[in-house]
Amino acid sequence: MSPGREGSRFPSRFPDAWRHCVGTGRVELALRRDYQDSLALLQREIGFRYIRGHGLLSDGMGVYRPYEWQGERRVRHSFTYVDQVLDAYLALGIRPFLELGFMPGELASGDQTVFWWRGNVTPPRSHKEWAELVRATVSHLVDRYGLDEVRTWPIEVWNEPNLRDFWQDADEQAYHRLYEVTAHAVKEVDSELQVGGPAISPGADEWLDRFAEFVDRRDVPVDFVSKHAYSSGPAQHVPFGVHQTLAPATDLLTQFASPRERIKGTPLAELPLHITEFNSSYRPDNPIHDTAFHAAYLAPVLAAGGDHADSFSYWTFSDMFEEAGVPTSLFHGGFGLLTHRQVKKPTYHLYAFLAGMGDELLARGDDHLVTRHPDGRVTVLAWAPVDASGATPGPDRHVVRLSVPMRAGEAFVRRSTVDEEHGNARTAWQRMGSPRSPRPHQLDVLHEAAEPARRHGRLPVEDGRVALDLTLARHEVTLVEVSAVVEEAPEWADEQRLLGGRPT
Known part of the structure; x- marks a missing residue:
C-alpha cells in the first residue's frame, strides 16, 4: 500500500x-x-x-x-x-x-x-x-x-x-x-x-x-x-x-x-x-x-x-x-x-x-494509520487483528507492508512496540505472583516492564519512498516514526578504527 x-x-x-x-x-x-x-x-x-x-x-x-x-x-x-x-x-x-x-x-x-x-x-x-x-x-x-x-x-x-x-x-x-x-x-x-x-x-x-x-x-x-x-x-x-x-x-x-x-x-x-x-x-x-x-x-x-x-x-x-x-x-x-x-x-x-502522530492523514486501513508532521516526519500506527469472540487467540504474526513518502537519500526509523511481552506490566505482575499490593521494588519492576520495546535503524529511500515491512506479534500495537537522515559525521569517521586499526 x-x-x-x-x-x-x-x-x-x-x-x-x-x-x-x-x-x-x-x-x-x-x-x-x-x-x-x-x-x-x-x-x-x-x-x-x-x-x-x-x-x-x-x-x-x-x-x-x-x-x-x-x-x-x-x-x-x-x-x-x-x-x-x-x-x-x-x-x-x-x-x-x-x-x-x-x-x-x-x-x-x-x-x-x-x-x-x-x-x-x-x-x-x-x-x-x-x-x-x-x-x-x-x-x-x-x-x-x-x-x-x-x-x-x-x-x-x-x-x-x-x-x-x-x-x-x-x-x-x-x-x-x-x-x-x-x-x-x-x-x-x-x-x-x-x-x-x-x-x-x-x-x-x-x-x-x-x-x-x-x-x-x-x-x-x-x-x-x-x-x-x-x-x-x-x-x-x-x-x-x-x-x-x-x-x-x-x-x-x-x-x-x-x-x-x-x-x-x-x-x-x-x-x-x-x-x-x-x-x-x-x-x-x-x-x-x-x-x-x-x-x-x-x-x-x-x-x-x-x-x-x-x-x-x-x-x-x-x-x-x-x-x-x-x-x-x-x-x-x-x-x-x-x-x-x-x-x-x-x-x-x-x-x-x-x-505522537502527525496532523496530515496519508492513509488508513484495517490495520494501520499513516500520518505526516509539518517537518516531514511520517508516523505509522499499526496493529494486529484480534478475535473478539475468543474462539481463537488471534494470529501469531501479522504482516503490514507500506510504502511511505520521504525526501532524503536514507531514512531513520524508530519503532515502539506494545504486545504480550513488551509494554505490558500485567504480564510481569502475573509472573511475580500477582501481588495485590506490590512492594516498592516490585513497583519499580512493573514501571520498567510497562515501557514499550524500542528499536531503530536505517532504510533506503527509493524514488522518494521508504518500504516498511512490519511483522507484528499477537496483540501488538506499534508506532513507527520515519524521518530523513541528514548525515553530519565527519569525513574521517571510520568505525573500523575504533580499536586503532588501519583506515579502510
Whole structure:
C-alpha cells in the first residue's frame, strides 16, 4: 500500500476527536495525590482537552448545604471542593466537561443510590431549589474562571437516565423535566453557555427521538447531543471481578454513528455529537481492560472514531475509581489507562502513540494509520487483528507492508512496540505472583516492564519512498516514526578504527 496514492480522500487532516475528552471517577477523587500525579503524567504524554466525571453535586463535594436560622430554612451553596478540583484540572492543562449530578441527599425526593459511594439518583423534591443550585454553581464558575473560559465548558445534564440504576424508574418524562429546568437555569446565567444531553447508555437510541421532539416542542435549549458506547455482553461474576463476551470493535463505531441517523431531520441534526463514555466492558473490574489485547482491539476505533463523532471519551484515565468499592489489587480490571501508582497499561500506550502522530492523514486501513508532521516526519500506527469472540487467540504474526513518502537519500526509523511481552506490566505482575499490593521494588519492576520495546535503524529511500515491512506479534500495537537522515559525521569517521586499526 502506498500512502498518498489512494484517491482524492488523502491526504487530509487526521481528526483528533480521540483526545477531546477523557473520563474519570467521581470528581471528588481529584483531591487526592495519586489522582493528580496520574493526571499530570497523562497530560505530559498524551494531553487531553477535557475531563468528565460523576458527582459534581453529590454530597461528597459539599455544594448544597441547607440550614436553619431564626426559624427559617435557608441554603448555602459551598464551592470549597469544587474550586480545588477545577483549579487542579486547569493547572494541568485540562478543562472540565461538566456533568450535573448526582442529587444532593437533602434535596433528593428519595433515597435510591448507585455505586459504593452512594450517589443519589432520584429527582429533586423541589425543582425550584435544583434550579437555584444549578444557577448558583454556574454563576460561581463564571465569577471565578471568567465568562469566556466557562463558555468553552460543555455542561451535560445527568448520566444515563434511561437506566434504573442511574435515574429512578428510568422515568423519561421526569428526566425531560429535569433537563428543561436545568437548561433554562444554565442559560439564565449566560445564553452562550453550552448545555446538552441526554447522556444515554447503549441500546437506548429511541430516547434520542423523543428527546429531540421534546426540546423542539417545548423550545428547550440544547447545544450538543451526548450518548455512551460499550461493546460487552452481560456480566459473568466472579469474586471481585467479571468476565464478559465482546462484540467486534466495529460495533463501537456503529454506536458512535447511530445518533446522527436518529436525529437526522430534527433540530438536533447539526449539533455536535459527544460520546461522553466509551470502552469495551462497562464494568470497572473486568481484566480485559489491563491487557495487550485491549489496546489492539481499540486501535481501529481510535483511528476511525472521528469520522462519526466530535469526541469520544475513554472511560477512564485512571484506576483511581471506586464505583464497585476500593480496588483489592493493583491489576483488577479497572477502566484506567493507568493503574494506581501510575503503572501504564497497553491501552495507555495506544493513546500515547496516537499523541505522537502527525496532523496530515496519508492513509488508513484495517490495520494501520499513516500520518505526516509539518517537518516531514511520517508516523505509522499499526496493529494486529484480534478475535473478539475468543474462539481463537488471534494470529501469531501479522504482516503490514507500506510504502511511505520521504525526501532524503536514507531514512531513520524508530519503532515502539506494545504486545504480550513488551509494554505490558500485567504480564510481569502475573509472573511475580500477582501481588495485590506490590512492594516498592516490585513497583519499580512493573514501571520498567510497562515501557514499550524500542528499536531503530536505517532504510533506503527509493524514488522518494521508504518500504516498511512490519511483522507484528499477537496483540501488538506499534508506532513507527520515519524521518530523513541528514548525515553530519565527519569525513574521517571510520568505525573500523575504533580499536586503532588501519583506515579502510
